[in-house]
Amino acid sequence: MLRKILLIIFGVMLILSLFAGCRPREAGPIKIGAELPLTGDYAYEGQGMLKSIQLLVDQTNAAGGLLGRKVELLVEDDAGDPGQASQVAQKLVDAGVIAVIGAYNSSATEPASVIYNQAGILHITPSSTATRLTEKGFKRFFRVCFLDDRQGLFAAKFMKEVLGAQKIGILHDNSTYAQGLAEHTKRYAEELGLNVAFYDAINPADKDFTPILTRIGGAGLDAIYFTGYHAQGGLLLKQTGDLGLKLQWVMGNACNNPELIQIAGVENAAGTYVTTEPLPKDVNVPEAKKYVEDFKARYGEEPASVWWMMAAEAFNVIRYAIEQTKSTDPAVLAEFLHQAKNINGITGPILGWDEKGDRLGTIHVAYVINEQGEFILHPQQPSP
Amino acid sequence: MQQLLQQLINGITIGSFYALVALGYTMVYGVLKMINFAHGGLFMWGAYIGLSGLSFLIARLGHGGPVIMAPVAVIVMMTIALFGVLIERVAYRPLRSAGRLAPVISALGAAFILESLARNLYGASWKTYPPGLVPTGRIVLLENVRISGMQVLVLAVSFLLMAALYLFVYRTRIGTAMRAVSLDHEVSRLMGIDVDRIIATVFLIGPGLGGLAGMIVGLYYGSFDFTLGWVFGLKAFISAILGGIGNIPGAMLGGMILGIIETLGAGYVSPQWKDVIAYVILILILIFRPTGLLGERVAEKL
Structure with a gap:
């Protein structure tokens, strides 16, 4: 008798679990990851980059979020270390992010990009400029910085x-x-x-x-x-x-x-x-002026580094892709970015990306x- | 030729830092036959306490000058010496009869604790010493051979400290007691020496000197972070072994030799190969003199 009841309960649970999978995914917030060196040699850059991203995330949420959903920023510290980068990349993947901004240095971005690629996540590095990062044929890896x-x-x-x-x-x-x-x-x-x-x-x-x-x-x-x-x-x-x-x-x-x-x-x-690349104070587009003003108003300091601005740009690109495609599917977003032309970026006009994911043009x-x-x-x- | 002279000056400066830190390893090994891995951490804390002290005084006085370095140096030595005694009391003394392995693990633990504390309390970013405290001029010895005021200061302070320590250990009663303890704890106790107090004294002097070295390194290089202890600690430890661990002049000699070999390797071959060159030479020296350059082969105790 007991076995029968257990069997029925188990069966009901099994059927329910099928429906659980069909639950609309749009219910929760849109999770976006930031993998940055918040400690270690590059902490100065990592901390500033985080401030930049946080600024844009909060502005987005204050304006009603994206597709009617809030944006949730998940932050992980890779300390600029390749080993730690792989660990925290896995952590972000497990947490269910759809896109990741990071890492700062190429040595950390390289191992992390393999994990994001396997998980099928949209990955944008604001600052890793080593040429070989985009030689691996990853379809959802982009940079907003320029090649070395x-x-x-x-x-x-x-x-x-x-x-x-x-x-x-x-x-x-x-x-x-x-x-x-x-x-x-x-x-x-x-x-x-x-x-x-x-x-x-x-x-x-x-x-x-x-x-x-x-x-x-x-x-x-x-x-x-x-x-x-x-x-x-x-x-x-x-x-x-x-x-x-x-x-x-x-x-x-x-x-x-x-x-x-x-x-x-x-x-x-x-x-x-x-x-x-030009420092934030020397970029002459309205988007840049607004970013510098907003940053100063919130943190009481100038965005001092190119990479802080590039981090904001990475979020800006993800936001733009989600708004344009009305989707949070990394495959759709990546496909959109490969086709995109002439986006009004914070770091100046973004001409587009080549098939490897490298930003076109140069501004050194x-x-x-x-x-x-x-x-x-x-x-x-x-x-x- | 001029370049070689300049490289020797560079090497002696680096070597004097290694030597100053190596003294702490060698003194503790002398009396306890134990490697105090926490020494690198204490050295690193010297750099942080020195920075805090200088920043505090500059903020209070509204200006900075070389004068304020002396009181801060004294505070650094006292604070780090206290750290040292505390670590000995809490982490080493209870394990003194527990064999050789347990105290080494305890020392490694203390090293990690010191490093994590520094990272958590001061943050992981690079810290820079306030400018304008150290002499910036330089003396031109030959056309292309120059020695900076700071290098002169570092060398002078290092040699003075090492000489003072040498005289202390070989010319005073406490120093004699230390040497007695380093030979045999039990016999020293029978001779009326308070072994625990002598060991505590060693943990006062070694870390005190190490802390001061940390502050000097901070002033000399101007910037540092919490990993400072590992880099210099490891090199200083090797200097102590190279010179003959337990032997004070040996620590000085070992530090100088390592500093000069590294410098010549980096300057004439490549910085990428300097460690390989330095350690090949080190291994060769140890094969032919396993007790280090000045270490003596002491008959094993029966």
Whole structure:
């Protein structure tokens, strides 16, 4: 008798569970993930990127959400570490997000992108520029930043045309991003007829770079391009000054934030060039002006870094795709983005994406750090 | 040639940091035959306490100058020394008769606790020391050989501290008692030495020096984060072994040698290969002198 009752209960539950699957999915909030380095070397960027995304999420919800549903932001800290990135990526997938913004650095984005791809989630990185990330054939992976091979070309042109350099050096830190940018820059520099007389890497765990700086100082270079991150970039500038060396530093777009200058000291940072996407204050579209104003109003500070703005852009793109398609299905959203043309972005017009998911066009510019420790758009830019 | 001289100056500066931190490892090993892995963490806390002290004084006085470094240095040494004594009392003393493995695990635990505390209390981002505290000038020795004011200061402070410690251990009564304890706890006790107090003294001096080294590293490099203890702690530990663990001049020598080998490796081969070069040489030295450069082969106790 007992067995019979249990069997009936079990059967009823089985049938009910079939209906559970048919429950309309639109009931809850739309879950969007953010995987960022909130601790570790890149915490400065990660924290600012989170502020940017949170700002847009709250604005969206205050305006009634998307498709009549609230947006729920799920935040995970990958600390910029590839191992932790895989773990938290799985966590976001298990939590049922439809799209993820992240990660900051290419070394963390690479393993995470595999997990998001397997789960079929829309994945947009605001800031990982290593070329090989989009070489894997992932259909739902996009970037709102630009490729390193274009930055490498820009940097080589800048050193040749604007600085008039003949003999240059390139220094990276063996990370996915920095090594990629260094290789592209080397290739283009040699194509442009520059002599790459120095090419080496530092170990980012080190604090003391005086040995390699002493060697660079003795190499007689016209310019030296550092493609790593700002914590080490700041130390390199500081120790160049401490050693009394006169080096013409040019740094890549992981050194485009004020913390670089804080670590280096203003007197050591002044005169350094940085190749980067334009800083938020220098983007001349209404969407950018509004973003900068709203950010200042809410947090009482300027959005200081390109990547904070790129993070906002990533959310903006997801929001736009959901609004246009009236869908939250990652497959539909990804298909839409592959076809999309001329979106009014926060970082300027988005021309569209190629079949790999790379943003079309390029917007790199060169900045110089002035005596007051500010990033100033350099009056001379290389030919496009 | 000039570049080689400059690289030697770079190497001696790095080496003096390793040496300062190595003293703490070697002193504790001398009296307890135990590796105090928490030492790197204490060193890192020195950098944080130094930063807090300097920021506090600058905020109070409204200006900063080299003068305020002295009181802050004293506070750092006292605070970290207290940390050291506390860790010894809580984490090591109860385990003193528990064999060799338990205290090592306890020390690793203390290291993780110190690191997590720093991360949670101060945050994980990079911290920068206030500018304008340290001398910025430099002395031009030859056309391309320069030594910065800060390097001179670091070298002077390191050598003074090491000399003072050496004299303390070899010329005072407490120092003599320490050396006695390092040879044999039981016999020392029979000779009327309060072994627990001597060990506590060691945990006062070692961490105190380590804390000061942390503050100097913070001032010298200007920026650091909570992982500082691992990087320098590991290198300093290796310096102590290289010089002959338990031997104070050995720690200084080991630190200098490691610093110079690393610098030459990074400067003449590549920073990517410097650790490989440094450790190949280290392994070779240890194969031929297993007790380290200045370590003596002491007859095993019966």
